[in-house]
Amino acid sequence: xGQEVEATRLHREWYKDAVIxxxxxxxxxxxxxxxxxDFPGLTSRLEYLEGLGIDTLWLLPFYPSPLKDLALAxxxxxxxxxxxxxxxxxLAIATSRAIDAAARARTVLDARxxxxxxxxxxxxxxxxxxxxxxxxxxxLGQVLLSEGDVYIQNVEGHLSWPAAxxxxxxxxxxxxxxxxxxxxxxxxxxxxxxAMARPDQLAPLARWAQAWExxxxxxxxxxxxxxxxxxxxxPRREAERDTLLSFFMLDRALRELDGELNNRTVRIxxxxxxxxxxxxxx
Numbered sequence: 001x002g003q004e005v006e007a008t009r010l011h012r013e014w015y016k017d018a019v020i021x022x023x024x025x026x027x028x029x030x031x032x033x034x035x036x037x038d039f040p041g042l043t044s045r046l047e048y049l050e051g052l053g054i055d056t057l058w059l060l061p062f063y064p065s066p067l068k069d070l071a072l073a074x075x076x077x078x079x080x081x082x083x084x085x086x087x088x089x090x091l092a093i094a095t096s097r098a099i100d101a102a103a104r105a106r107t108v109l110d111a112r113x114x115x116x117x118x119x120x121x122x123x124x125x126x127x128x129x130x131x132x133x134x135x136x137x138x139x140l141g142q143v144l145l146s147e148g149d150v151y152i153q154n155v156e157g158h159l160s161w162p163a164a165x166x167x168x169x170x171x172x173x174x175x176x177x178x179x180x181x182x183x184x185x186x187x188x189x190x191x192x193x194x195a196m197a198r199p200d201q202l203a204p205l206a207r208w209a210q211a212w213e214x215x216x217x218x219x220x221x222x223x224x225x226x227x228x229x230x231x232x233x234x235p236r237r238e239a240e241r242d243t244l245l246s247f248f249m250l251d252r253a254l255r256e257l258d259g260e261l262n263n264r265t266v267r268i269x270x271x272x273x274x275x276x277x278x279x280x281x282x
Contacts, residue, residue: 138176
């Protein structure tokens with residue numbers, strides 16, 4: 001009886017020792033040459049994936065949006081979702097953020113020449129490192145910590161990317177820059193959340209958030225560079241590495257700025273601050 005119980009337990013926990021591959025069907029393999037991956041393309045490579053030692057395929061979910069914009073206000077019994085009055089204090093917080101973002105935007109515009117010079121300095125390099133397949137959207141939101149181990153998800157890239165973009169080889173420092181930028185987002189997002197409840201605490205907490213961001217960035221870069229020290233994909237020259245990292249951080253912050261302008265302007269100050277930080281402007 002005891003052996004049967006143990007066998008059942010091991011069967012239920014098969015995933016702990018399994019090699020699981022997360023696949024985005026639209027980006028995996030295009031069997032019809034229309035630029036979009038499909039199920040026939042995926043199934044045609046199952047034997048190949050099995051030969052790599054993969055036990056299980058984890059397909060990303062796909063389903064239509066319910067298109068119900070009032071869903072988040074539907075539950076009046078849950079304090080986290082129940083509607084609340086939108087008053088003058090809320091407006092004060094929102095307008096304060098907008099004024100702060102406008103000031104930073106003005107500073108970025110004034111630093112346009114410095115920004116362009118930084119980008120051009122990267123273009124003038126003679127790179128010494130190899131290019132490789134990269135994640136492409138490497139950030140904290142793509143990293144899962146479970147049972148003492150780390151899992152990196154969505155390695156096939158963003159859902160909107162064409163299949164060819166997934167296979168493009170690039171500098172590994174593009175992923176490094178994306179992760180560093182996500183530290184900034186994590187710190188500033190926490191600040192914004194705190195400010196909604198206690199706006200008076202924003203200024204003193206901002207210093208702690210900046211300190212955490214600097215510590216997290218330094219720790220990550222030190223460990224990453226140490227681990228990849230012998231990789232031909234990591235530039236040998238420190239000056240080249242720093243120039244490329246600054247360029248990719250600017251590139252990431254500019255794309256973040258474009259995204260925030262089109263989606264959620266409440267966070268526009270985060271990429272603006274990132275641009276100023278890379279340029280050394282405070």
